[in-house]
Amino acid sequence: MRLSALLYDKKIRDLIYQVAVLGGLVATGVYFVRNASENMVKAGIASGFDFLGRTSGIDVPFVLTNYQPSDSILALFWAGVANTLFVSLIAMVLATVLGFLIGLARLSNHWLLSTLAGGYIEFVRNIPLLFFVLFWYFGVIAALPQPRESIGFFGIAFLNNRGLTVPATESLSAFGWALIAILIATLAHWTYARVAKARKEATGQDAPVMLVGLVLLIGVPVLALVVASIATQWSIPALRGFNYRGGFVIIPEFVALLAALVTYTAGFIAEIVRGGIQAVVKGQREASYALGLTRGQTLRLIIIPQAMRVMIPPMTSQYLNVLKNSSFGAAIAYPDIVSLFMGSALNNTGQAIEIIAMTLAVYLVIGLAVSALMNVYNENTKLVTR
Amino acid sequence: MMPATPSTFRRWQARLFSTPLQGAITLVILAALTVAAVPLIRWALINATWQGTTRADCVPGGACWVFVKARFLQFMVGFYPEAERWRAGLWALLAALALIALIKAPAKHRGSVALGVVVLLPSLGIWLLAGGYGLKPVETRDWGGLMLTMFISIHAAFIAIPLGILLALGRQSKLPVIRLISILFIEFWRGVPIIAVIFLASLLLPLIMPSGVGVDRLARAIIGLGLVIAAYMAEAVRGGLQALPSGQAEAATALGLGYWRATRLIILPQALRISLPAMTNEFIALIKNTTLVLVVSILDLLGVAQASIADPNWVGMSMEAFAFSGALYWLICFAISRWSLATEASLARATER
Numbered sequence: 001m002r003l004s005a006l007l008y009d010k011k012i013r014d015l016i017y018q019v020a021v022l023g024g025l026v027a028t029g030v031y032f033v034r035n036a037s038e039n040m041v042k043a044g045i046a047s048g049f050d051f052l053g054r055t056s057g058i059d060v061p062f063v064l065t066n067y068q069p070s071d072s073i074l075a076l077f078w079a080g081v082a083n084t085l086f087v088s089l090i091a092m093v094l095a096t097v098l099g100f101l102i103g104l105a106r107l108s109n110h111w112l113l114s115t116l117a118g119g120y121i122e123f124v125r126n127i128p129l130l131f132f133v134l135f136w137y138f139g140v141i142a143a144l145p146q147p148r149e150s151i152g153f154f155g156i157a158f159l160n161n162r163g164l165t166v167p168a169t170e171s172l173s174a175f176g177w178a179l180i181a182i183l184i185a186t187l188a189h190w191t192y193a194r195v196a197k198a199r200k201e202a203t204g205q206d207a208p209v210m211l212v213g214l215v216l217l218i219g220v221p222v223l224a225l226v227v228a229s230i231a232t233q234w235s236i237p238a239l240r241g242f243n244y245r246g247g248f249v250i251i252p253e254f255v256a257l258l259a260a261l262v263t264y265t266a267g268f269i270a271e272i273v274r275g276g277i278q279a280v281v282k283g284q285r286e287a288s289y290a291l292g293l294t295r296g297q298t299l300r301l302i303i304i305p306q307a308m309r310v311m312i313p314p315m316t317s318q319y320l321n322v323l324k325n326s327s328f329g330a331a332i333a334y335p336d337i338v339s340l341f342m343g344s345a346l347n348n349t350g351q352a353i354e355i356i357a358m359t360l361a362v363y364l365v366i367g368l369a370v371s372a373l374m375n376v377y378n379e380n381t382k383l384v385t386r
Numbered sequence: 387m388m389p390a391t392p393s394t395f396r397r398w399q400a401r402l403f404s405t406p407l408q409g410a411i412t413l414v415i416l417a418a419l420t421v422a423a424v425p426l427i428r429w430a431l432i433n434a435t436w437q438g439t440t441r442a443d444c445v446p447g448g449a450c451w452v453f454v455k456a457r458f459l460q461f462m463v464g465f466y467p468e469a470e471r472w473r474a475g476l477w478a479l480l481a482a483l484a485l486i487a488l489i490k491a492p493a494k495h496r497g498s499v500a501l502g503v504v505v506l507l508p509s510l511g512i513w514l515l516a517g518g519y520g521l522k523p524v525e526t527r528d529w530g531g532l533m534l535t536m537f538i539s540i541h542a543a544f545i546a547i548p549l550g551i552l553l554a555l556g557r558q559s560k561l562p563v564i565r566l567i568s569i570l571f572i573e574f575w576r577g578v579p580i581i582a583v584i585f586l587a588s589l590l591l592p593l594i595m596p597s598g599v600g601v602d603r604l605a606r607a608i609i610g611l612g613l614v615i616a617a618y619m620a621e622a623v624r625g626g627l628q629a630l631p632s633g634q635a636e637a638a639t640a641l642g643l644g645y646w647r648a649t650r651l652i653i654l655p656q657a658l659r660i661s662l663p664a665m666t667n668e669f670i671a672l673i674k675n676t677t678l679v680l681v682v683s684i685l686d687l688l689g690v691a692q693a694s695i696a697d698p699n700w701v702g703m704s705m706e707a708f709a710f711s712g713a714l715y716w717l718i719c720f721a722i723s724r725w726s727l728a729t730e731a732s733l734a735r736a737t738e739r
Contacts, residue, residue, distance in 0.1 A: 018563035025567065032594035039593050110408055111401035112415050126719035128674035131688055131712055138695060139704050320577075327579035331681055342585050352589045360578045360586075367577040 036353070043350075051349045052077070058344045060335050062251045073345055080337035081362055087254060087336065088326045091261035092319050098262060099269025106274050117270065124267035130328055132264050137256035137332045147243045156236055158244055164255055165237040168248035174231045178224035185220035189213055253334035257326065265322055272318065276311035277303065309381050316374045320367055337362055430709070441700055453703045454710045457694055461710065464530015464685050470522060474533050477514050481507065481540060493655075504544055511537070526604040530685040532714065538608055538676045538686065543669060545612025550619025551658075555649065557620065558627050568620070575617035581678050583610045588682045607679045611672065618668045626661030627653070659733055666726035670719045687711050 006012050040047065052074040059069050060079055064086055067079040105117035124132075142161060145151065150158035150165075158165045189212065196207035237247030280303050288298040330339035337359055346355045403409040433448025436455075444450035454461070463474040484503045491499040515537070517523035529537070556568030575583070587610025591601045601609075630653060638648035658665075677688040685693055691711035695704045 014561050018561050021567065022563055035596050036590075036593045039597055042597060110411050112412055116415065122720065123716070126670070126716045126723065127712055128677040128688065128715055130674075130677040130680065131708070131715060134688065134692055135708050135712070138692070139708050142704070324579040327581045328678075330581055331678075338579065338582050338585070342582060346589075352593065356582075356586050356589065359582055363579060363582070364574070364577045 045350050045352075047351065047354070049354055051351055051354070054349075056345065056348070058340070058348065060340065062254060062335050073349070076345055077337070077341055077358065080335065080340035083334070083340070084323070084326050084336040084338075084362070087257055087261070087329065087334070088323045091258055091265065091326065092322050094258070094262045095265035095269055095318075095322065096315075098266035100273055102266055102270035103273025103277075106270060107277060121267045121270050124264050125271075129260060129264045129325055130331060132260035133257060133328050133331060136259045137253065140259075141252040141256050147239065150239075150244075157247075158237055158239075161252065162243065162249070163252045164250040165244045165247045166250060167234045167236050168246070169232045169234055171232065174228040175225075178221075178228035181224040182221045185216045189216040192216070251334075253329060253332050256332060257329040257334045260328070261322055261325060265318060265325075268318055268321075269315065272311050272314045275314075276307040279310040280306045312377065312381070313374065316370060320370060323366060324363060429705075441703075449706055449709070450703060451706065453694075453700050453706050457700075460531060460694065461687065461690055461714075462531045463533045464690050465528045466530065466533070467522075467524060467528065470517075470524055473514050473517075473521065473524075477511050478533065478536070480511060480514070481536060504548075508541060508544060526602055526684075529604070531690045532687045534604075534684065535673065535676050535686040535688075538604070538611065538679060539669070539673045541608050542611040542615055542672055542676070545609065546615035546619045546668075546672070547665070549612070549616035551623050551654070553616060553620035554623035554627055557624055572617045572620050575614045576621070578614075580611070580614050580675050581681055583614050584678050584682055586610065587613075603682065604684060607682060607684055611675065611679075615668060615672045615675075618671065619665060622664035622668050623657065623661045625664055626657035626659070629660045630657050659737075662733070663726050663730050666722060670722055673719060673722075674715070687714060 037047075053072050055070060056073045056076040057069050058076055060067060060076070062083060063079050064082045065075070065079045067075050102117045102120055105113045106121065108114050108117075144159060144161040147158075147160045147162060150160040152158050156167050192207075192212055193209055196209050199205055199207065235246040237244040239245075284302055284306065285298060288302045293301065326336055327338040329336045330343060333339055341355055342359050346352060349355070402412040428448070430449050433445060434451055435444040435448060436451050438444065438452040439456060441450065441453070443452055459471065463471055466474050484507045487499055488496070488503055513519060513521070515524065515529065516526065553568045553572055556564045557572065559565050559568070584607055587606045588603065591606045591609065595601060634652055634656065635648060638652040643651065676686055679686055680689045680692065688711055691707040694700065694707050697703075
């Protein structure tokens with residue numbers, strides 16, 4: 001009698017359900033792990049992370065770190081991470097710019113412009129990203145001319161079917177100084193904007209924040225970069241025989257992957273931009289005009305802050321998508337983390353479990369970090385209600 | 387006075403040339419369009435070759451659609467043996483009938499129809515395509531093309547949709563252990579690239595099975611895709627669950643329905659209706675991501691197109707192959723998204739009072 005009463009008690013039942021589910025999962029997990037270890041012993045595959053210290057011997061065509069084939073497999077791992085981050089970051093910036101332009105064009109009053117932007121969005125969203133990657137690589141880049149007939153850009157950069165050759169420099173010290181100058185200017189602008197805002201709130205006096213911002217945030221960086229590039233010794237690529245010597249070769253795989261990521265992601269970002277701006281109700285704009293704010297002020301103070309609140313979460317997930325989608329480079333052998341580590345290193349060592357875990361951890365760690373940052377941001381910009 | 391219906395000319399004038407600035411923008415765009423579109427049309431239509439059987443029949447400077455014609459069946463079914471291709475056609479018919487049955491079934495019977503489709507289509511379909519029991523066996527290595535794209539998408543969806551619904555319910559559950567497991571599962575699969583998951587499935591699935599039990603290459607890819615899409619489906623369903631007023635669950639409980647009966651009869655029918663557009667988007671994403679099976683050498687539609695470029699008899703046909711396969715992907719995904727919009731609108735009308 002007591003027992004049946006216990007069985008019908010809600011708390012006890014909930015506990016039984018949870019223990020049963022957990023037990024089932026653990027049992028399945030143990031079963032799989034036992035099979036795996038048996039299979040690995042049979043196949044003679046080692047386990048543990050000792051392989052990371054071994055010499056990799058893998059030649060990487062595009063390296064940003066100091067990696068050499070004589071280095072360890074761990075160094076190969078970091079070279080892959082660097083390549084993944086490099087292409088993702090550039091793709092994020094370019095896709096944001098293109099996506100904003102297309103999103104604003106979609107919202108334009110101009111019928112043809114808006115229709116064209118809509119057509120672009122419908123076009124890229126309904127075609128697989130891998131299609132674009134292969135198309136750029138095998139369709140466009142492969143069709144580019146031989147090095148001898150390269151397409152030149154102002155005589156310093158050359159595009160051909162072996163990639164994009166750009167000027168390179170041995171020493172980056174001048175750019176280090178430029179970076180410091182830019183950081184100082186940014187900090188100065190931030191301080192100035194805060195002081196100006198405090199003064200405006202206290203006294204109502206306006207300060208030329210826009211003008212100062214223009215000088216500090218655009219003028220100073222441009223000047224610093226120009227001075228740095230003049231002060232640096234450049235190696236300009238030049239045609240020698242059948243190929244270019246000097247400069248830095250951006251491999252065709254990078255160009256194709258970047259082009260595909262940017263054109264594809266821009267279609268999604270454009271929709272986010274459109275949705276964000278349309279989410280700001282018309283009354284906000286009208287009320288702002290009624291209060292006597294100018295068009296520029298309305299956009300800057302009323303529309304954009306509210307649109308940003310709607311846009312930031314989906315934009316974050318698009319950025320994380322770009323990071324994950326940069327792995328599509330593995331299909332055309334761009335040396336990213338998946339292709340270098342899950343591909344080459346795994347082939348050499350056979351240690352599937354460790355390598356898969358490390359590769360996935362890269363994406364999960366970055367994803368968690370970005371989500372955490374976004375949560376902080378969301379807390380700060382959340383609509384304050386009663 | 388404005389006429390009640392402005393003439394077509396006036397309407398276009400207002401659209402394109404209402405102010406000098408607008409007119410200038412129009413002219414710039416039209417000029418750019420002409421520069422881009424004229425060579426394209428000349429290549430694709432005017433200078434294109436439609437008749438013939440070999441590469442020699444094609445005129446240089448135009449598209450060689452003869453190539454697509456000659457390889458059409460390969461784009462559809464890959465390297466499926468010629469004598470058995472009727473089976474692929476029959477499977478396509480079966481799949482189409484199953485989908486129509488799902489869409490047209492009256493709401494009352496939709497659950498049982500769905501159950502029937504989920505049980506019958508895979509079992510009948512796999513028998514039809516793989517053979518055995520009276521049919522000539524065809525290895526999955528020989529499957530390919532559009533057929534394989536649809537096969538993978540449909541079967542991965544059969545894993546993803548039920549699992550996704552369970553995970554979404556688990557994430558909303560009041561039981562902490564169930565909720566935690568669901569969240570971990572969803573966030574893990576959503577956080578990793580699908581290409582890595584396909585590698586993972588093809589490497590790990592044979593490893594964790596007892597020795598002697600093999601897992602087919604194609605099955606590995608489908609399971610991998612199914613698990614990832616399940617996590618995305620779960621988030622789509624969660625949207626519907628969260629949009630449902632909590633009064634629905636409370637009223638069901640007050641009427642004496644237990645958790646599973648309330649979920650089956652009250653919560654899910656309403657939540658799934660709200661989630662349908664998001665779930666359709668995930669299905670479109672699944673069709674697009676199916677292309678990633680290329681990295682484990684399974685040739686779906688894009689894979690066949692890619693492989694056909696390397697054919698020595700048809701050198702230089704990359705643009706034709708890309709144009710044809712890209713147009714097919716676009717048509718399929720665009721049609722599904724339009725269907726989803728129409729369904730959403732009709733559901734909205736049906737629930738209006």
